[in-house]
Amino acid sequence: MRRAVPSAKLVRRCAVALCVVLTATPAHALTPAEEIEIGRRFALEARATLPLVHDVEVQAYVDRIGGEIVAALGEQPFTYQFAVVRDGTVNAFAVPGGYVYVYAGLLTHARSDDEIAGVLGHEVAHVHAHHIARQQEATKLVNYAALVGMLLSVVQPAIGAGALAAQAAKQLEYRREFEQEADYMGARFMRDAGYEPIGMLDFFKRLSDRQIQAGLGDIPPYLLTHPLSANRLTNLEAVLRERQWDRRERRPASLELQRVQLLTAIGSEQREQVLQLYADQVDKRPGDGRAHYLHGLALLEVGRLNAAAAALEAAAAHGFDDVQRELGRVRFRQRRHTEARDLLVSAAAAASRDALANHALGSVYEALGDSTAALAAYREAVDIAPTMESAHYDLGMLAGRSGEVGAGYFHLGEAFRLRGEYERALGHFAKARAELAAES
Numbered sequence: 001m002r003r004a005v006p007s008a009k010l011v012r013r014c015a016v017a018l019c020v021v022l023t024a025t026p027a028h029a030l031t032p033a034e035e036i037e038i039g040r041r042f043a044l045e046a047r048a049t050l051p052l053v054h055d056v057e058v059q060a061y062v063d064r065i066g067g068e069i070v071a072a073l074g075e076q077p078f079t080y081q082f083a084v085v086r087d088g089t090v091n092a093f094a095v096p097g098g099y100v101y102v103y104a105g106l107l108t109h110a111r112s113d114d115e116i117a118g119v120l121g122h123e124v125a126h127v128h129a130h131h132i133a134r135q136q137e138a139t140k141l142v143n144y145a146a147l148v149g150m151l152l153s154v155v156q157p158a159i160g161a162g163a164l165a166a167q168a169a170k171q172l173e174y175r176r177e178f179e180q181e182a183d184y185m186g187a188r189f190m191r192d193a194g195y196e197p198i199g200m201l202d203f204f205k206r207l208s209d210r211q212i213q214a215g216l217g218d219i220p221p222y223l224l225t226h227p228l229s230a231n232r233l234t235n236l237e238a239v240l241r242e243r244q245w246d247r248r249e250r251r252p253a254s255l256e257l258q259r260v261q262l263l264t265a266i267g268s269e270q271r272e273q274v275l276q277l278y279a280d281q282v283d284k285r286p287g288d289g290r291a292h293y294l295h296g297l298a299l300l301e302v303g304r305l306n307a308a309a310a311a312l313e314a315a316a317a318h319g320f321d322d323v324q325r326e327l328g329r330v331r332f333r334q335r336r337h338t339e340a341r342d343l344l345v346s347a348a349a350a351a352s353r354d355a356l357a358n359h360a361l362g363s364v365y366e367a368l369g370d371s372t373a374a375l376a377a378y379r380e381a382v383d384i385a386p387t388m389e390s391a392h393y394d395l396g397m398l399a400g401r402s403g404e405v406g407a408g409y410f411h412l413g414e415a416f417r418l419r420g421e422y423e424r425a426l427g428h429f430a431k432a433r434a435e436l437a438a439e440s
Contacts, residue, residue: 039097048420072192114199121186289320355385389418406435
């Protein structure tokens with residue numbers, strides 16, 4: 001499994017930025033406003049430094065489950081935001097102010113939406129209960145320099161070495177009572193959001209089993225900062241009135257989760273192995289339309305268009321009807337634009353809030369020379385998914401060519417901002433302001 005590791009230069013940039021924010025804060029308990037500022041600054045550096053996943057479907061999936069959990073909290077001082085790190089390790093972390101980061105490896109390791117909700121509920125609980133702020137207050141740190149190491153060791157455990165790394169990991173480790181509190185609160189939040197709390201217990205138990213089987217040399221990064229003891233599992237089990245050995249049927253992985261796992265695996269692991277995995281599923285279940293569909297999606301993602309089309313058509317033949325969007329994307333890349341347009345119009349109509357379908361449809365209209373329809377489709381895509389940087393970029397380029405110069409610069413600026421290219425973003429925003437002022 002390949003992992004994207006930030007360069008030493010980028011890590012130093014992240015460390016410097018965090019030091020500026022954290023050491024400038026007085027030695028007292030963090031206020032909510034200070035937590036928000038720390039989170040905001042960290043998020044800016046994370047976007048520029050970490051290999052974040054920009055796939056609109058992956059982001060939408062995590063946003064949906066996280067948003068449902070946050071909605072169960074009631075009125076909050078924080079606006080919670082979720083991001084996915086393109087890294088194959090099983091890890092997640094929360095930063096003060098409402099920022100939650102999930103690693104691609106954790107998404108692929110989960111077996112259901114309930115398990116994802118369990119992790120997100122636990123991380124949201126850490127933020128909601130101000131655990132980092134309370135931990136800092138309890139240890140009475142002179143400044144927040146130690147917090148820099150704590151956060152960095154979560155962001156990228158590989159950057160540390162020797163005693164320094166061990167010290168950072170130890171400082172980052174949540175206190176036992178905070179972990180237990182996050183378990184209890186997170187289980188309640190996910191239950192209120194409509195998820196089964198047994199998913200949290202299942203996920204933590206599986207991590208614990210993995211550590212026991214592999215020994216201390218293979219501790220999942222998540223357990224380095226969220227230590228998991230047998231006593232903690234027993235306490236959570238008692239609160240949920242469940243049994244770790246309970247074998248009753250669990251809710252299966254949703255198609256949405258299966259798609260997310262495929263997309264993150266294709267981006268994080270060796271592609272041939274991923275393709276073989278989905279081909280094997282077809283061999284095992286040749287009459288399963290969903291298996292053919294996922295195989296077709298995997299082939300599309302790696303650019304094997306003829307094979308992807310055949311797999312998607314086989315999915316439809318075996319009763320899986322929702323193939324129009326992916327087949328439309330295949331036809332577009334095969335330059336069969338009229339057929340692609342018809343398929344994508346149908347897909348966009350069937351799912352009115354589908355950013356990917358609208359973005360793809362915009363590309364088809366642009367290829368067909370219909371700039372007006374293309375602009376409308378791109379605008380629909382960014383309205384549905386404001387963080388879809390590729391849609392902002394395409395909209396910006398076409399708007400500029402169509403005479404909407406100010407809007408074009410603005411959307412290009414948004415695309416670069418979302419990529420973490422802040423100097424380029426500021427340059428485009430400045431041009432947008434000048435052009436829009438001249439146009440008004």
